[in-house]
Amino acid sequence: MGDDSEWLKLPVDQKCEHKLWKARLSGYEEALKIFQKIKDEKSPEWSKFLGLIKKFVTDSNAVVQLKGLEAALVYVENAHVAGKTTGEVVSGVVSKVFNQPKAKAKELGIEICLMYIEIEKGEAVQEELLKGLDNKNPKIIVACVETLRKALSEFGSKIILLKPIIKVLPKLFESREKAVRDEAKLIAVEIYRWIRDALRPPLQNINSVQLKELEEEWVKLPTSAPRPTRFLRSQQELEAKLEQQQSAGGDAEGGGDDGDEVPQIDAYELLEAVEILSKLPKDFYDKIEAKKWQERKEALEAVEVLVKNPKLEAGDYADLVKALKKVVGKDTNVMLVALAAKCLTGLAVGLRKKFGQYAGHVVPTILEKFKEKKPQVVQALQEAIDAIFLTTTLQNISEDVLAVMDNKNPTIKQQTSLFIARSFRHCTASTLPKSLLKPFCAALLKHINDSAPEVRDAAFEALGTALKVVGEKAVNPFLADVDKLKLDKIKECSEKVELIHGKKAGLAADKKEFKPLPGRTAASGAAGDKDTKDISAPKPGPLKKAPAAKAGGPPKKGKPAAPGGAGNTGTKNKKGLETKEIVEPELSIEVCEEKASAVLPPTCIQLLDSSNWKERLACMEEFQKAVELMDRTEMPCQALVRMLAKKPGWKETNFQVMQMKLHIVALIAQKGNFSKTSAQIVLDGLVDKIGDVKCGNNAKEAMTAIAEACMLPWTAEQVVSMAFSQKNPKNQSETLNWLSNAIKEFGFSGLNVKAFISNVKTALAATNPAVRTAAITLLGVMYLYVGPSLRMFFEDEKPALLSQIDAEFEKMQGQSPPAPTRGISKHSTSGTDEGEDGDEPDDGSSDVVDLLPRTEISDKITSELVSKIGDKNWKIRKEGLDEVAGIINEAKFIQPNIGELPTALKGRLNDSNKILVQQTLNILQQLAVAMGPNIKQHVKNLGIPIITVLGDSKNNVRAAALATVNAWAEQTGMKEWLEGEDLSEELKKENPFLRQELLGWLAEKLPTLRSTPTDLILCVPHLYSCLEDRNGDVRKKAQDALPFFMMHLGYEKMAKATGKLKPTSKDQVLAMLEKAKANMPAKPAPPAKATSKPMGGSAPAKFQLASAPAEDSISSSAEPKPDPKKAKAPGLSSKAKSAQGKKVPSKTSLKEDEDKSGPIFIVVPNGKEQRMKDEKGLKVLKWNFTTPRDEYIEQLKTQMSSCVAKWLQDEMFHSDFQHHNKALAVMVDHLESEKEGVIGCLDLILKWLTLRFFDTNTSVLMKALEYLKLLFTLLSEEEYHLTESEASSFIPYLVVKVGEPKDVIRKDVRAILNRMCLVYPASKMFPFIMEGTKSKNSKQRAECLEELGCLVESYGMNVCQPTPGKALKEIAVHIGDRDNAVRNAALNTIVTVYNVHGDQVFKLIGNLSEKDMSMLEERIKRSAKRPSAAPIKQVEEKPQRAQNISSNANMLRKGPAEDMSSKLNQARSMSGHPEAAQMVRREFQLDLDEIENDNGTVRCEMPELVQHKLDDIFEPVLIPEPKIRAVSPHFDDMHSNTASTINFIISQVASGDINTSIQALTQIDEVLRQEDKAEAMSGHIDQFLIATFMQLRLIYNTHMADEKLEKDEIIKLYSCIIGNMISLFQIESLAREASTGVLKDLMHGLITLMLDSRIEDLEEGQQVIRSVNLLVVKVLEKSDQTNILSALLVLLQDSLLATASSPKFSELVMKCLWRMVRLLPDTINSINLDRILLDIHIFMKVFPKEKLKQCKSEFPIRTLKTLLHTLCKLKGPKILDHLTMIDNKNESELEAHLCRMMKHSMDQTGSKSDKETEKGASRIDEKSSKAKVNDFLAEIFKKIGSKENTKEGLAELYEYKKKYSDADIEPFLKNSSQFFQSYVERGLRVIEMEREGKGRISTSTGISPQMEVTCVPTPTSTVSSIGNTNGEEVGPSVYLERLKILRQRCGLDNTKQDDRPPLTSLLSKPAVPTVASSTDMLHSKLSQLRESREQHQHSDLDSNQTHSSGTVTSSSSTANIDDLKKRLERIKSSRK
DSSP: OGGGGGGGGSOHHHHHTOSSHHHHHHHHHHHHHHHHHOOOTTOHHHHHTTTTHHHHHTOSSHHHHHHHHHHHHHHHHHOTTGGGGHHHHHHHIIIIITTOSOHHHHHHHHHHHHHHIIIIIHHHHHHHHHHHTTOSOHHHHHHHHHHHHHHHHHHOTTTSOHHHHHHHHHHHHTOSOHHHHHHHHHHHHHHHHHHGGGGTGGGTTSOHHHHHHHHHHHHHSOSSOOOOSSOOGGGHHHHHHHHHHHHTTOHHHHHHHHGGGGGGSOGGGGSOOBOOGGGSOTTHHHHTTOSSHHHHHHHHHHHHHHHTSSSBOOOOOHHHHHHHHHHHHHOSOHHHHHHHHHHHHHHHHHHGGGGHHHHHHHHHHHHHHTTOOOHHHHHHHHHHHHHHHTTSOHHHHHHHHHHHHTOSOHHHHHHHHHHHHHHHHTOOTTTSOHHHHHHHHHHHHHHTTOSSHHHHHHHHHHHHHHHHHHOHHHHGGGGTTOOHHHHHHHHHHHHHOOOOOSTTGGGSOOOOOOOOOGGGHHHHHHHHHHHHTOTTTTOOTTOTTHHHHHHTOHHHHHGGGOHHHHHHHTTSOOSSGGGTSOOOOOOOHHHHHHHHHHHSOHHHHHHTTOSSHHHHHHHHHHHHHHHHHSOGGGOOHHHHHHHHHSTTGGGOOOHHHHHHHHHHHHHHHHHSOOOHHHHHHHHHHHHHHTTOTTTHHHHHHHHHHHHHHHOHHHHHHHHHHHHHTSOOHHHHHHHHHHHHHHHHHHOSTTOOHHHHHHHHHHHHTOSSHHHHHHHHHHHHHHHHHHOGGGGGGGTTSOHHHHHHHHHHHHHHTTOOOOOOOSSSTTTSSSGGGHHHHHHHHHHHSOOHHHHSOOBOOGGGSOHHHHHHHTOSSHHHHHHHHHHHHHHHHHHSSBOSOOTTHHHHHHHHTTOSSHHHHHHHHHHHHHHHHHHGGGGGGGIIIIIHHHHHHTTOSSHHHHHHHHHHHHHHHHHHOSHHHHSSSHHHHHHHSOOHHHHHHHHHHHHHHGGGOSOOOGGGGGGHHHHHHHHTOSSHHHHHHHHHHHHHHHHHHHHHHHHHGGGGSOHHHHHHHHHHHHHHHHHOOOOOOOOOGGGHHHHTTTOOGGGGOTTSOHHHHHHHHHSSSOOTTOOSOOOOOHHHHHHHGGGSOSOOSSOTTOOOOSOSBOOOTTHHHHHHHHHHTTSSOOSOOSSOOHHHHHHHHHHHHTTBOHHHHHHHTOSSHHHHHHHHHHHHHHHTTTHHHHHHTHHHHHHHHHHHHTOSOHHHHHHHHHHHHHHHHHHHHTTOOOOHHHHHTTHHHHHHHTTOSSHHHHHHHHHHHHHHTTTSOHHHHHHHHHHHTTOSOHHHHHHHHHHHHHHHHHHGGGGSSSOHHHHHHHHHHGGGOSSHHHHHHHHHHHHHHHHHHTTHHHHHHOOOOHHHHHHHHHHHHHHHHSGGGSSOOOOTTGGGGOTTOOOOTHHHHHSSSSOHHHHHHHHHHHHHOHHHHTTSOOOSOSOHHHHHHHHHHOOOOOOOOTTOOOHHHHSOOOOOOOOOOOOOTTHHHHOSSHHHHHHHHHHHHTOSSHHHHHHHHHHHHHHHHSHHHHGGGTTOHHHHHHHHHHHHHHHHHTGGGOTTSOHHHHHHHHHHHHHHHHHHHHSHHHHTTOOHHHHHHHHHHHHHHHTOHHHHTSTTHHHHHHHHHHHHHHHHHHSOHHHHHHHHHHHHHHHHHOTTSOHHHHHHHHHHHHHHHHHHHHHGGGSOHHHHHHHHHHHHHHSOHHHHHTSSSSHHHHHHHHHHHHHHHHHGGGGGGGOTTSTTGGGOHHHHHHHHHHHHHHHOOSOOOHHHHHHTOOOOOTTGGGSHHHHHHHHHHHHHHSSTTHHHHHHHHHHHHHHOTTOOOHHHHHTSOHHHHHHHHHHHHHHHHHHTTOOOOOOSOOOOTTTSOOOOOSTTOOOOOSSOTTSOOOOHHHHHHHHHHHHHHTTOOGGGTOSSOOOOOGGGSSOSSOOTTHHHHHHHHHHHHHHHTTOOOOOOTTTTSSSOOOOOOHHHHHTTHHHHHHHHHHHHHHHO
8 A cells, every 4th residue: 555645645626536536635625625715706716616615526436525615605605617418417426416415515516506506607607407307216306306405595586587497397296106206296385486476377187186285385485575695696796685674673574575576477378379260160261150059159169168278379370360250249148148248358368468359349349248238248248458558558459448438338348448548457547558548538528528437437437447547647637627627526436546667567458659540530639629728729719809719620629638738738837727728718808908908007998999099009118118117926917918809909000109019019028927718819910920021920929829829730830720711812922931930940749730731722822923932931941840741741732832932842851950949948947857858859749650541441452352352363352452553542541340341351461472472562652651650450460460471482582571561661670570479480490581681670670779679588499590590591580689689689688599409509609699799779769858849759760860969959050050161169159058958968069168179080009900900800880880870870889989089970970961061171171281190090991981872962072972983092002901991881872872862962982982093993993893793773783884884994804793604694684674774875885895805704794685686785785986086085194094003193183274174074984985995095094914815816927037137226325315315394383392393204105296205204313313402212112113104104005006106206205215124223222112913914014015026026126025025134134123023923923814825925024034933042031931822822722733734835844843943942842831821721732733743853963953853954863973974974864954154064064075075965955045145156166166266356345244234034944144244256056046036026936047956935925024235235226315315424334233244335346347247147157
């Protein structure tokens, strides 16, 4: 046992795992001590033991296990990480502890479980314990039940979920083990303690003995509510509080605290639902119709048995309900009626909310059946209707109930009132809003005056109940006219009422905005009269002015119910009831005189009717003084106005007296308690005077004062009806004008639109134009509040009038209504009634929809029509549907009762004929609009079936269904849809389309809701299954919807719901929930109370966006005309301030003293990067939507808050568009001065601008586009590149705007798209615009197609993404478009491609229908007839948009003065009209690809070269001497700084005018040649190169083809360009600035130029080509090596891809690449290898090996291998570290290739000198290397192969051959390339000639190896220089070579003359770098050029090279030409 004590040394955690039990025991003891010592629950120590706790509890040794359990308990109690171990530890306890014989172990196990519950892990514990109940060991089951019981007893039913326990109870009672049954009994008693009788139903089926025992136990339980004794950690403060209370003895309070726990569990929830529909008797529907009542009874009894099940499964009960309803309504046997009623009761109770959809059908039938007298029938009906009420809301059935209230039968009235009373009991103050209470009170008030006492009593009871529910304050306004006796009766009833709060409170009604329908005027009219307490209305008898009032017609008088009035009466100063609305009886004239004389001076009363006007005037002055001094309470208003109306009254002839009189009326109205009675006395007079020139204003003032006293709605109605009852047009027009102003001042609340409409119509028909104008103005003002629906009233007006109305509406569009400045302050000074006031606008909003006269169409929905719709023949069904559509169309607005139509339409939604389904959907859409908000009641029976259609497989049907659902939701709100299980049932269906659409719809709707019904949680399980759906789209939609579900349900609930998932799914879903939690948008804020007032509640929807917080709308509207000059709003006008009272948060739109001087954009370092990271990491919402939802706006606001000035942000997010305009103006002003800031916030600015694209206001849009133009110009000047996320969150929205109907906007958008190409590659723009062609908007499609054409025209086929083929196929689809413009655009685009790409197009576009193809061919033919139509003149700017170019757009702005966009549009518009184009000079329109095309077709004549005069070849290259003017002196005045000057000159380089271009080039050359000035070009290099290659293209495409142009001019221009470029590429620092894209295009241009056969035919063409050769070498050597290598690789790839490209082109590109390979050893360290390898990777991806091998030439594959081989050689294994930029590199062919190479090089043993491998010199066979000779030869060849020792090598070879004439060098040569062989032979010949002294040829220049361009054609060939470095002579072979070049260029075959293979050098093609000897020409040329410029020569061509060559004079090169000619002759003859 020596090692027995070894374990003592181990650390604690290892001891705990030791195999010896003693060691473990010791470990557990120590762990226990450690656990007790650790004070910090978050200490890292805890984590060490995380994995061990399970072992603690499951130890196999019983003694040790006990200790382990103790330690585990302490751990769980104290460790903050303990929760992570819940599952494993509890399952360990269940399986390994509960079966232990030791009681102590079991106790500890239970304690541990309870401790886990305490640390908030209750669910997991309960899950494990319930699993334990399935264990076979009864001990474990008993222990699990006991644990659950203890947990419930201690923690209560809130923490321990009872439903799952109750489910298993019956099974436990059936156990064979007594112990289990006993334990079950105990837990049943415990559960009963918590939920009482809810436990009975689930246990009704257990053994009766057991049940009896339970009953006995239950009786013994105390009745007081149980309370938890132990709390979760998070509730422990609560526990402390409870203890305090108990110690203080105050138990009552505690009881109140948790009282709500008692009814928490609903027995219904605990039951399993039973499916009964399938169990109905087969013949049920036949029997129920049977003639014999016994059969009907049997059928009903069968149903009765089934519906006794307490919980029924949801299903389609429509037919069953219909059958039962029929029995209740029509059956003559009362017994059966009662039976059917019982069945309905059972259904309603078993289905609960799910029955709600049928409630509306059944309620009227039951109520009408109350005419039955039999008590058992009545009782059955009462039970049925009460049960049904609980399944729906009072709101939903109120229509039906109110309709029955007018029934003549007293029993029906009585029972209805009693039903209302019972219903009210279930309501609370919040679920019984005023809007609902009002119509009910009105109807009940009629009943309290009924002749039948039982009806009166029932009505008293109902009113008493209402009083009890909502309190006196809410009901009193409706009881104003009730006499005291009755009022007391009502109060008495209210005291007896007991409310049923608790279980069903929530069910009652959450709808606050119930609106009584005009169709029920009887009811609402009555309510209205009571409401306004207008005494004159109920008793019109004593009214003196009755006739005037009648003009408006009685219904209008009933209408002051317009709830604004009603509501605000409630809010006046609280001085008892009477001051709420001043009500006074009409006084007789005598009483008035008496009252007036008490307050007026006696003289005043006497002189009132004096005949002398002066006396009357004096009397008025006294009257006014008296009124001014009078106190409000003492002023007898009615008496005073009666005095004023006394003769002469309103017939006063003197205008001064009259003015005074009117002024006094205004004073009385303002100062006194002015009633409507008083108003009636004066209004007529005022209306009469309103048109008076002198008194009109005073009359208006008085009216306004009266409106303020008596509410505008009432006053306006009186005034308008009076005005139109008389004939004076002036009065009519002025009245309307007054009303327009009054509405603006008072707001729209409570106005009755309908009352005015008829008068406005009269006015519109008036002959007097002033009246018509006033009416139209009034409509404009109303439009502000009512919105577009106002137009519905006027659709039948004459077109001319309608257009005037429309024009007025157009003016108002986008404006927000001003805040009311009057009529509020006075009524809401006491903030007493705020609660209800908040609801006011809901019922008061004069929602125009409510004012429309609705037609009753139920009588038109005949049974024939219904049977037609259900006919077997689809044509008849269609006829039926057409009829329905006709009926709805004709009625326009309908009442909600539509008979049997819903069931008929529902059947058609699953019609097999999809056309009918679509038609039905259209009808349902119509129906929603026609029925308005009342469509709510049909949501369950018709709305949900529409959602089912979303699962249709046809796209168009789904789209129609979605549109219909949206139309419905717009009318109903979302609550109806989300209530109940219907929606979750739909989501449950595993139809991918349905799920996709439904989730998409919810994701769109949920964020806009402030609250949702709790039933939303029912959708969550199905949402989770969608997250794992097989269909990717469903998964994506589910993920998108996740944050919005969470926004309403909260993370906890959602996480809890994952409990039922499989473990694997659960983890995935939880991870998604975490992600969604980060993205969870905030709930939209409830609109602030005040908004509704100013906007009259019915403002068009755009004002009610939750995102535009209410304060804004008020503050903005308070200053109706914001003055852009005054940036600071000087606060609100005092009136507005007082008007807003307390309700407006004090935040005005701009703080008065806010400082706006600072920068508007704050630069946040890395802010943009962080935002992009957040978006990538899904921490914020991706900017992607069809219309911006509130959460996007909020998110943007939050992101902007850190980097945009506060005051600007307020403007940007204001609800009023004028503030947006202001913000844009500020942004434009700051654009130049805050470039940094703008670029730093660019992503946010662009996102904000996308929001502006969704505004309807044109001025904002125009301003935004203006800003964008400036912005992109700035960005291109700053050479900024848009990032991907900026582009993707902006371009799609800009593209949408290209489809705007307004021309000017489309133009702007196109101009912006155009400019964007300067900051974002065209090839990436292409897919966005392509996406735009899929739009539904035909204008957008057409414009996008045109834009695509322009892109292809400007940038060639390379822009077509993903491939030209795919892109063109998509474009070609549009040739068959319905819209003519789209067809044309598609055709034009393809013609453009045809012009660029030739017949290849037909291959790319694939198969077209014959019709489309013929259209296309016709169009192509037409375009071909006009040769100049294709290459249309394109503006300089166009190519500026080339890919990857961020060139400076300054050139555009400051270039030729024309505005770019206009030019572009000119170019574009021409593309549509080829005729116009002929006048335009052709400029560089073609893409580079076509150049190769041309090359294929043009072949020059073959001159006979052998005898050609060679003189001109050797003449110095004459670069033309342009006439150089010094840079004009005024130049600097025009352009203040160098940069802009340079920009200007550069822009001229690309000019179409050759002279302009040459001049610009000369000026640039001067800059480049002065060292001190050359630096100025820095930063402009790309721009200059772009301008240059644009000019090259221009020459190639345009000038060369222009017959009129002198070719000398062109040569001159070429020389300038090349000279300039060479100067530029001498200066290394500048050369390195050229970017990849630019270099690629430059090389493309130069190589194309070298291949241009037209140049060769020109006199000096050859010299141009040589100069280009030289330039190319310079470019290759001096540019940034990474950029040029990358450019060449891309160019090669493009040229191989382009089918039109000539093989020569690719070959030259490869030769350039070989040249680069040779430079690699020197440049390798400066190259960004990662980028190059990425390019190679892409190349290999496009051209996998197999594809390359299929190429005609083997060169591409060899080039690639050489390049890679060299890189590998230079970098070694490290090269593999440079693959960082390649995504998933394991799949990359490149990596595999490199690995093979590395392996290969490792395997090779022979160490070769670097040089040899680098050049890939001919490999020497290793076997032969044994021989010395071969060694020697190998050495020689090695030298020849190296650059430095090539000469020496050749000399040695020559010596060797001389010495060993028989030596065979063939083996060394044969495996080298053709070129190498010929080179060696040539070299040997040269040496031979030299040695034999056949004369020496002097050449005037030294040629550097770098200068001469040779190449490495194959991996095994070596190349050396053809010249030598120090001015040695060059042998004739060089000239021979030159001759060969010329022959080859002209297509003569060299091999004919010679059997040796031709010497293929780079020079054999007019190709990239040039033959060495061209340098001497160029030198002399350049020197001449420079001398002629009289410039100091400071840098010679080779200044950057290691050795320099002397400056060459022109004569030197021609010195010995004759001699040369002779020698050449000699060489030729010797060759032959």
